[in-house]
Amino acid sequence: MNRSSTMARVDLDGNPIKPITICMIGAGGFIGSHLCEKLMHETPHTVFALDVYNDKIKHLLEPDSLPWAGRITFHRLNIKHDSRLEGLIKMADLTINLAAICTPADYNTRPLDTIYSNFIDALPVVKYCSENNKRLIHFSTCEVYGKTIGAFLPKDSLLRKDPAYFVLKEDESPCIFGSIEKQRWSYACAKQLIERLIYAEGAENGLEFTIVRPFNWIGPRMDFIPGIDGPSEGVPRVLACFSNNLLRGEPLKLVDGGQSQRTFVYIKDAIEAVLLMIENPARANGHIFNVGNPNNEVTVRQLAEIMIQVYSKVSGEKTPETPTIDVSSKEFYGEGYDDSDKRIPDMTIINKQLGWNPKTSLFDLLESTLTYQHRTYAEAIKKVIAKPVAS
Numbered sequence: 283m284n285r286s287s288t289m290a291r292v293d294l295d296g297n298p299i300k301p302i303t304i305c306m307i308g309a310g311g312f313i314g315s316h317l318c319e320k321l322m323h324e325t326p327h328t329v330f331a332l333d334v335y336n337d338k339i340k341h342l343l344e345p346d347s348l349p350w351a352g353r354i355t356f357h358r359l360n361i362k363h364d365s366r367l368e369g370l371i372k373m374a375d376l377t378i379n380l381a382a383i384c385t386p387a388d389y390n391t392r393p394l395d396t397i398y399s400n401f402i403d404a405l406p407v408v409k410y411c412s413e414n415n416k417r418l419i420h421f422s423t424c425e426v427y428g429k430t431i432g433a434f435l436p437k438d439s440l441l442r443k444d445p446a447y448f449v450l451k452e453d454e455s456p457c458i459f460g461s462i463e464k465q466r467w468s469y470a471c472a473k474q475l476i477e478r479l480i481y482a483e484g485a486e487n488g489l490e491f492t493i494v495r496p497f498n499w500i501g502p503r504m505d506f507i508p509g510i511d512g513p514s515e516g517v518p519r520v521l522a523c524f525s526n527n528l529l530r531g532e533p534l535k536l537v538d539g540g541q542s543q544r545t546f547v548y549i550k551d552a553i554e555a556v557l558l559m560i561e562n563p564a565r566a567n568g569h570i571f572n573v574g575n576p577n578n579e580v581t582v583r584q585l586a587e588i589m590i591q592v593y594s595k596v597s598g599e600k601t602p603e604t605p606t607i608d609v610s611s612k613e614f615y616g617e618g619y620d621d622s623d624k625r626i627p628d629m630t631i632i633n634k635q636l637g638w639n640p641k642t643s644l645f646d647l648l649e650s651t652l653t654y655q656h657r658t659y660a661e662a663i664k665k666v667i668a669k670p671v672a673s
């Protein structure tokens with residue numbers, strides 16, 4: 283049942299929530315698809331869903347008999363060159379910009395596309411929001427923090443264990459990137475500059491904005507499985523890379539030994555945070571929010587080990603004889619790759635403003651995600667593997 287029609291919904295201050303219209307750019311991607319789903323299932327809001335693709339939201343657009351029909355419309359457009367963009371932003375109350383090139387394999391191999399996508403293409407969106415007094419929620423990234431201060435301490439320094447040297451705080455931590463030859467940082471740098479521009483529009487022209495810094499959100503529909511619903515040679519983010527290896531019975535590739543650390547948050551937990559931002563503008567405007575799960579920290583090697591164990595459980599298949607192999611970053615990503623060493627989000631600001639906390643453990647989120655991956659892709663992979671190679 284559509285809950286929006288039966289329950290009076292109130293914000294965190296007890297005020298009734300009025301239905302609004304949202305212009306969501308990049309709505310056809312991983313985060314966009316989950317956000318659209320949440321908005322259709324649980325709220326009365328209307329969404330203009332803008333993207334070049336709609337495969338991940340097709341189930342929300344068809345058939346016409348869906349309970350939310352009329353509340354979501356898809357607009358196939360590329361924001362690089364489409365005059366409809368300003369009109370759609372003007373017709374909406376709020377714009378959410380998710381559009382970006384955001385896979386690390388692109389940052390050092392397509393740095394120009396990466397910088398254009400994350401900075402230049404986002405500029406008109408900020409400008410139209412500012413000129414038309416429209417609220418903007420912009421998706422940045424945890425990568426704007428770059429490396430931790432602790433990464434520069436001697437390996438045996440006890441200070442490396444002190445959270446002051448690694449916990450990432452929105453209003454205090456510096457942004458530490460590698461040299462210009464390390465083109466990995468083209469993405470983080472472009473995201474940082476667009477954050478600074480939005481912040482300045484707020485300070486000088488009164489733009490109402492919220493900036494979101496996602497810390498490795500993962501779950502169903504993330505990226506693609508190479509050769510199935512994406513290019514065979516494509517390199518998606520780590521969840522999809524490891525899922526692909528598991529589905530094919532191949533060893534998982536650990537870049538530079540898998541020593542980097544990440545915190546992973548379940549997409550459904552993270553979407554709750556975004557909904558709070560949407561519906562509590564007075565608490566969210568003017569803020570930058572880390573959105574992650576500080577309790578779910580692992581090295582990439584540990585992530586691989588847990589995924590191998592969980593996949594075996596959900597698929598009933600034996601673990602491969604060689605479960606992982608080490609590869610150099612140069613071999614895997616090419617020249618100019620570099621990495622964030624550790625990413626633990628400080629949760630003080632989001633807790634204080636929105637009372638949000640992540641709930642799902644890494645094991646649980648991997649269990650539901652890998653169940654989805656197995657159900658969605660296992661048959662297709664079997665067919666591809668069984669196909670005789672043309673001589």
Ligand SMILES: NC(=O)c1ccc[n+]([C@@H]2O[C@H](COP(=O)([O-])OP(=O)(O)OC[C@H]3O[C@@H](n4cnc5c(N)ncnc54)[C@H](O)[C@@H]3O)[C@@H](O)[C@H]2O)c1
Pocket residue numbers: 307308309310311312313314332333334335359360361362379380381382383384399403421422423424425495496497498499500505
């Ligand atoms: N998923 C994460 O953990 C994560 C982490 C940090 C930051 N982010 C940020 O969140 C946002 C969304 O990420 P995602 O994981 O959903 O990625 P995604 O690649 O699945 O989604 C991005 C969507 O934007 C669309 N898009 C890109 N350029 C466009 C253009 N010129 N015109 C129209 N549509 C365009 C793509 O087609 C895609 O559907 C990005 O800005 C990303 O940098 C995500």
Ligand SMILES: O=c1ccn([C@@H]2O[C@H](COP(=O)(O)OP(=O)(O)O[C@H]3OC[C@@H](O)[C@H](O)[C@H]3O)[C@@H](O)[C@H]2O)c(=O)[nH]1
Pocket residue numbers: 384385386422423424425496497498518519520521523524535536537538540542544582621622
């Ligand atoms: O097959 C693989 C893929 C990736 N990795 C490693 O796994 C780690 C995580 O890789 P991801 O592809 O998920 O990307 P990262 O966490 O480095 O960056 C991501 O973080 C935040 C967002 O802005 C972006 O979605 C993306 O830049 C990296 O250390 C990477 O080198 C492997 O060891 N093996």
